[in-house]
Amino acid sequence: QQQVKQSPQSLIVQKGGISIINCAYENTAFDYFPWYQQFPGKGPALLIAIRPDVSEKKEGRFTISFNKSAKQFSLHIMDSQPGDSATYFCAASPLGNQFYFGTGTSLTVIP
Amino acid sequence: DAGVTQSPTHLIKTRGQQVTLRCSPKSGHDTVSWYQQALGQGPQFIFQYYEEEERQRGNFPDRFSGHQFPNYSSELNVNALLLGDSALYLCASSFGTANTEAFFGQGTRLTVV
Numbered sequence: 001q002q003q004v005k006q007s008p009q010s011l012i013v014q015k016g017g018i019s020i021i022n023c024a025y026e027n028t029a030f031d032y033f034p035w036y037q038q039f040p041g042k043g044p045a046l047l048i049a050i051r052p053d054v055s056e057k058k059e060g061r062f063t064i065s066f067n068k069s070a071k072q073f074s075l076h077i078m079d080s081q082p083g084d085s086a087t088y089f090c091a092a093s094p095l096g097n098q099f100y101f102g103t104g105t106s107l108t109v110i111p
Numbered sequence: 112d113a114g115v116t117q118s119p120t121h122l123i124k125t126r127g128q129q130v131t132l133r134c135s136p137k138s139g140h141d142t143v144s145w146y147q148q149a150l151g152q153g154p155q156f157i158f159q160y161y162e163e164e165e166r167q168r169g170n171f172p173d174r175f176s177g178h179q180f181p182n183y184s185s186e187l188n189v190n191a192l193l194l195g196d197s198a199l200y201l202c203a204s205s206f207g208t209a210n211t212e213a214f215f216g217q218g219t220r221l222t223v224v
Contacts, residue, residue, distance in 0.1 A: 006153075032211055043115070043201050043215035044154065089153050096208045098144070098167055101153030 003027060004092050006102025013109050019077040021105045023090035026071060030092040034099070035064065035075045038087045047088075048075075080109045113138065115204050115216035123222045124192050132187040132219045136204030142166075143185040144213065145177060146201040154201055160185050161208055189221075197223045 005024045013019045023033075032051060036044035050057045050064045050073065057064045063076040077084055087106050091099040116135045124130050136143050142161045146154035156169035160179035174190045183204075189196055199220050205213040 034211075034213070036215070041217075041220075043117075043217045046212065046214060049211065091153075095211070098156035098159065098169060099146075099154070099203075099213065100156075103153050104151070 002103065003100035004090060004102045006090050006105060008105060009103070010106040011108070013080045013107065015080065015082060015109055015111050017080050017109075019080045019084070019107055019109070020074060021088050021090070021107075022072065022074045023092075023102050024070075024072045025092050025100075027092070027094075027100075028071070029094040030100075031095040032093050033064070033066065033073050034091050035062075036089045036091065036101075038089065038104075044089060077107075080107075082109045082111050085109050115140075115202055115214050117200075117202050117216035117219050119219060120217065121220045121222075123224060126192055126194060126223055128192050129188065129190045130192060130221060132189075132200050132202075132221070134185045134187070134202030134204075134216060136183050136185070136202075137214050140204035140206050140214070141183050142205045142207065143179055143183065144203045144205075145185070145187045146203065146215075147171070148199040148201055148218070150198070157187070166208070192223045194223050197221060 034049035035047045038044045061078045066073045090102040093099045144159040145157040148154040158168040163179045179185045199218040201218045202216045203213040
């Protein structure tokens, strides 16, 4: 049973466009929601994370939107660049416990 | 400041053999978690070590075991390897038991033939 559902599986965006990746969860005990970026052959790198007490968090071109009532959260990448081409994973965890990862979104940014 | 380092980077083993993977956490971190990432999938939690004890365990068989040393480094051992154990094994470190700000190593690519 997939604890965190992620969509889309793949995404193609033009350079300068906005990339949007969505995740949904059911477990109300989840208290921490990070996003990771992974390049081929590398480990996941923490991009940005949010706690459920805020609805939005922005760091540079990356923004997390969080909807606690809908149990959904999303990653927005503004002004997408070819260097952003990677696989993105959302995750969720009860604080202090294991991360449950989504299935990943392969993002391709076309120059 | 070195991040999370894992060794070896690649490994090929024969079915039925045993393997040991190693992880050194990021400086200042004392908690180590291990994940298995199959090709095209998200990482799956194996277990977490804190204060040299297994604190949490995911849905993996007893063939998967681990250890944490006083310097916070950790080992993952897998016995009686199966073809299905072929995956990228990731180590993540964090500070304390809150498990926020977890940093991953580059992983060990294990191939079982």
